[in-house]
Amino acid sequence: MQIVNSHLILDACCVLNFCASGQLLAILKSIPVQVAVTQVVREQELKTLQRLESEENDAATQFEAAIAQSLLIIVDFESEEEAESFVNYAAIVDDGESATGAIAFHREWAMATDDKRAISFFRKETPQIQILSTLEIVKYWSEEAGVDWQTLRDALNLIRVKARYMAPKSDPLRSWWETAMK
Amino acid sequence: MTSNILDNIDLRTLGELLQQARKKCGMTQSDAANIIDAARTTMVAIEKGERRLKATELIKLARAYGRSVSDFVRSRPVIQPFEMQFRAAYQRSEGEEVQIEPAILRLEELCRNYLELEEIMSAPLPQNYPPEYEVTNMPLKASAESIAVAERQRLGLGDGPILRLRDILEQDVGLRIFYLEMPPKYSGVYSYDERLGGCMAINANHPEERRRWSLAHEYLHFLAHRRKAVLEFEGQYQRVPESERLADTFPKYFLMPTSGLFKRFNDMCRTHGKFTPTHLFTLAHYYGVSIEALAYRLEEMELVRTGTWERLRDRGLKVRKVQQELGLEDIPQRTDTIPLHYQHLAIEALDQGLITEGRFSDFLNVDRLEARRIAETLREHSSGMMEEASDFDLINMPE
Numbered sequence: 001m002q003i004v005n006s007h008l009i010l011d012a013c014c015v016l017n018f019c020a021s022g023q024l025l026a027i028l029k030s031i032p033v034q035v036a037v038t039q040v041v042r043e044q045e046l047k048t049l050q051r052l053e054s055e056e057n058d059a060a061t062q063f064e065a066a067i068a069q070s071l072l073i074i075v076d077f078e079s080e081e082e083a084e085s086f087v088n089y090a091a092i093v094d095d096g097e098s099a100t101g102a103i104a105f106h107r108e109w110a111m112a113t114d115d116k117r118a119i120s121f122f123r124k125e126t127p128q129i130q131i132l133s134t135l136e137i138v139k140y141w142s143e144e145a146g147v148d149w150q151t152l153r154d155a156l157n158l159i160r161v162k163a164r165y166m167a168p169k170s171d172p173l174r175s176w177w178e179t180a181m182k
Numbered sequence: 183m184t185s186n187i188l189d190n191i192d193l194r195t196l197g198e199l200l201q202q203a204r205k206k207c208g209m210t211q212s213d214a215a216n217i218i219d220a221a222r223t224t225m226v227a228i229e230k231g232e233r234r235l236k237a238t239e240l241i242k243l244a245r246a247y248g249r250s251v252s253d254f255v256r257s258r259p260v261i262q263p264f265e266m267q268f269r270a271a272y273q274r275s276e277g278e279e280v281q282i283e284p285a286i287l288r289l290e291e292l293c294r295n296y297l298e299l300e301e302i303m304s305a306p307l308p309q310n311y312p313p314e315y316e317v318t319n320m321p322l323k324a325s326a327e328s329i330a331v332a333e334r335q336r337l338g339l340g341d342g343p344i345l346r347l348r349d350i351l352e353q354d355v356g357l358r359i360f361y362l363e364m365p366p367k368y369s370g371v372y373s374y375d376e377r378l379g380g381c382m383a384i385n386a387n388h389p390e391e392r393r394r395w396s397l398a399h400e401y402l403h404f405l406a407h408r409r410k411a412v413l414e415f416e417g418q419y420q421r422v423p424e425s426e427r428l429a430d431t432f433p434k435y436f437l438m439p440t441s442g443l444f445k446r447f448n449d450m451c452r453t454h455g456k457f458t459p460t461h462l463f464t465l466a467h468y469y470g471v472s473i474e475a476l477a478y479r480l481e482e483m484e485l486v487r488t489g490t491w492e493r494l495r496d497r498g499l500k501v502r503k504v505q506q507e508l509g510l511e512d513i514p515q516r517t518d519t520i521p522l523h524y525q526h527l528a529i530e531a532l533d534q535g536l537i538t539e540g541r542f543s544d545f546l547n548v549d550r551l552e553a554r555r556i557a558e559t560l561r562e563h564s565s566g567m568m569e570e571a572s573d574f575d576l577i578n579m580p581e
Contacts, residue, residue, distance in 0.1 A: 013539055016550055044540075048549040083237035088187045090252040094540035098252070116535035164554035 001140040003110050005130060009036045009075070009103055011113035012045045012096040013165075017134045019049050019059035020163035021155040023141070028071040030141040036109070039076040040099035052162055075103055082106045089125075093118050104129050112137060116168070134165065135173040142180075149180070156181050187255055188240070194231030199254050201229040202263075203247040206287070217246045250544075259297040261375050264290040267411035268373075275418060282413060285364045286371060289383040292360050292520060295545050297378060299527040302536050307523060309356035309379055312336060315406045322424070322431055329405055330435035341442030343469045345514050347394050351401060352521045359397070361386040361519055367416040370396040372403045374411065380404040390515040391472040398433035438469050438479050447485050457486065459494065463508055470513045473501050520546065529560040 008031060010018075015037060018024045028035050052059035066072040077083045082102050089098035097118040104111040104122075110130040113119060122129055138159075142152045156177065159165045167177040204214050215225040218239040227233035235243075244251045264286050272279040300306050312333070317325045334341065337354055344350060351357045357380045364371075364385040369392065371383040382400045384393050396414065403412050407425050419426065446468070450461050466476040477491035518525070525546070532542040543553035 012550060045550065048551050051549065051551055077238070077241065080236065080238060083241055084186055084188070087237040087240055087251055087255055090250070091187050091255045091257070094252050094538045094544065095250040096540050097538055115538050115540075116532075117538040117541075120535055163551065164558055 001132065001136050003031070003033050003130065003132075005033065005108055005110045007034045007036050007107065007109040008132065009038065009100050009109050009111045010041075010072075011100045011111065011115065011118065012041045013114045014112045014134050014137070015041060015045060015063070016048060016052075017114070017159045017163045017165050018137075019063055020052055020165075021138070021159050022062075023151075023155045024059075024062040024066055025069070025071060026145060026147075027137060027141045028066055030144045031137065033110075034073060035071065036073045036075045036103075038096070038099040038103060039074055041096045042074055044096055077103070079106070089121075093121050097121075101126065101129070114165070133171065133173070134159070135167055135171060135177055139173060139176060152180055153182070186237075188235055188237060191255060192231070193234060195260070196235070196254060197229040197231035200243060200247075203249050203253075204229075204243075207247050209246070214243060214246070217242050252541075259294060259301060259377065261290070261294055261297065261377055264293075264373055264375075264411070267375075268371075268413060271411065271413045275413070275415075278413065278415065281365050282368060282371070282415075285362050285368070285383055286373075288362055289360055289371060289373065289381060292524075292547075293358055293373075293375075293378050293381050296358055296521070296524050296527075299524060299531060299545065302531050303527050305527060307356050307358070307379070310354060311356065311379065312405065314408045317406050317428060322428055325406075326402070326428055326431040327435040327440070329402065330432060330439065333401075333405065333436065334439060341439040341445075343442075344437060345470060346516075347397050347437075347470070348516055349522065351397060352523060355380075355401075357382060357401075357404065358524075359384065359521055361393070361517055363387055365415075369414045369416075370400050371414065372400040372412040374404070374409050380408070386517065386519065389472075390513055390517075391466075391470060391475070393515075394437065394470055395433045395472070395475065398436045399429045401436070402429040402432035434475065434479050434482075437471050438476065440483065443469070443479065444483065444485070447480065459499075459504070460508060462494075463504055463510065467505070467510045467513065473499075525556075525560055529557055532557060533561075 018027050021027070046060060046063070049060040049063050063072070067074060077086060077099075085102035085105060086098050089101050092098075093101070093115075097113065097115060100111055100113065101118070101122050103109065105126045105128075108128075110132060111122070112132040112134070114134050119131055122131060138152075138155065141147065160181065167174045171177070204211070211225040211229070212222045215222045218225075220239075224233060228235055240254060241251060244254060265283075268286060296307070315325075315329050315332075317329075337350060339350070348359055352359050358378060359382045362383045362385070364383070364387065366385075366387065369385055369388065373381045375381070382397070382404075384396050384400070386393075388396070399414065400412070403410065403425070406428060410425070422430075446465060447457065450465070451457050454461065462473060462476060462480075466473045469476065473494075474491055477486070477494065480486045481488050481490055516522070528537075528542055528545045531537040532539065537545070539550060539553065542557065543550050546553055546556055548556065
């Protein structure tokens with residue numbers, strides 16, 4: 001995984017998955033560029049993250065800690081052009097994806113999403129945006145940080161069980177995911 | 183996407199949507215104008231569709247109204263506001279509007295979502311509607327029974343119990359039925375729109391026997407008074423109109439048809455030599471009706487003595503306790519807020535990449551996590567398989 005842009009902006013589905021893994025901070029630390037989330041996603045998903053919380057998994061706390069440590073920055077629209085693109089995209093995909101895509105497009109950032117609809121829309125609409133997935137980033141973290149197989153398996157299992165994420169059959173990393181989960 | 187949607191959108195429709203959203207959260211035009219640093223007259227012009235909004239203004243207003251921007255700009259089916267249909271009912275019963283309006287607005291939103299999903303999937307809800315039954319100046323009981331018999335025949339229900347009444351009305355008739363929370367005195371709401379067809383909301387807080395009765399009651403309104411919106415709540419009328427009396431009479435014939443009930447009652451009496459309270463409980467459970475409803479029906483058919491129910495009640499009969507002692511399980515029921523077909527359209531739209539996960543959550547009115555849980559369950563239920571494995575055409579399956 002190579003990120004050619006200065007920033008990576010995460011969509012709600014990836015935020016949910018990383019928080020569920022219990023390894024949000026570690027994953028963010030491993031990413032070589034600044035990671036961001038839109039204000040729209042933060043507002044929409046904070047309650048969902050709070051639902052993920054349990055003794056062994058403090059998702060919302062991790063999320064806030066990542067912001068406090070500047071591992072994650074919250075961004076909002078800074079120009080009329082960004083706002084206009086957001087509104088245009090919101091006619092097709094929902095607000096979270098639209099905001100993420102609009103900011104990625106105007107600031108020339110990479111974005112991370114697993115959403116089938118959002119991926120097909122942005123690939124067609126803004127082909128210059130680099131789009132990454134949950135699995136690409138988790139794999140990158142496991143390799144960069146030298147994570148042992150047990151920790152990786154636990155993180156992927158937590159994503160599977162707590163965030164109810166399943167790698168799509170069409171995902172190029174599907175077999176990696178299946179092997180790592182064993 | 184070179185063109186700007188705010189240049190091409192119907193400003194009048196957008197203005198109306200903004201006005202509805204503002205009113206729903208109790209803000210004045212001045213409050214809204216302050217949010218976008220404009221004069222009240224500007225807000226008036228925006229809501230009339232006479233002034234184009236800037237993207238930043240729309241974002242600010244949507245945030246202030248607690249709505250998504252997508253709600254205002256995506257193409258959605260246009261339906262007549264339900265409020266207009268219920269205006270007469272509101273006027274007749276002062277003070278009711280405040281209590282029931284949230285449920286009606288919710289019903290309207292869910293019906294619009296349903297239609298939107300049908301459009302996305304190009305799969306309109308199949309309707310198997312009979313012509314409206316003519317009941318003017320007909321004797322009440324005879325009309326109710328005759329419609330019940332005709333509908334049972336039309337739907338191939340025989341004269342036995344209708345266990346999955348909600349599913350039959352949703353899938354075999356094509357009605358849009360939602361279970362919504364309402365104040366206790368409300369049992370249901372019926373509405374009709376040319377685009378949507380028949381729509382119902384049933385009070386989710388009531389026990390299943392009562393919900394089934396309410397379903398049958400509202401179904402009669404659909405069959406005989408199709409285009410008249412109805413609110414159902416206790417103590418509504420000083421003098422109950424004929425349309426309501428007919429709707430009150432219909433469920434007993436529809437849920438407990440004379441021929442079937444007579445035969446089963448006789449079988450029980452022949453086998454046991456008597457008809458005991460235990461038999462009454464068992465038979466009510468079999469038909470999915472309350473003990474009271476069955477007792478009155480048997481009294482009316484002169485199979486038990488008049489006043490049987492009152493005597494049982496006066497003896498301190500504890501219905502739930504007896505049901506538990508007899509080991510009668512809950513009658514089959516589906517208590518989901520939204521219809522099955524709606525749920526399946528939503529999951530198909532998600533799996534085919536026609537809607538985002540966020541929109542899927544909105545359609546189901548749950549957060550993303552719960553939406554993922556529901557998606558898994560729906561995929562398992564629809565085929566016992568997960569993901570793409572379930573997305574192929576069995577009709578054209580290669581040998």
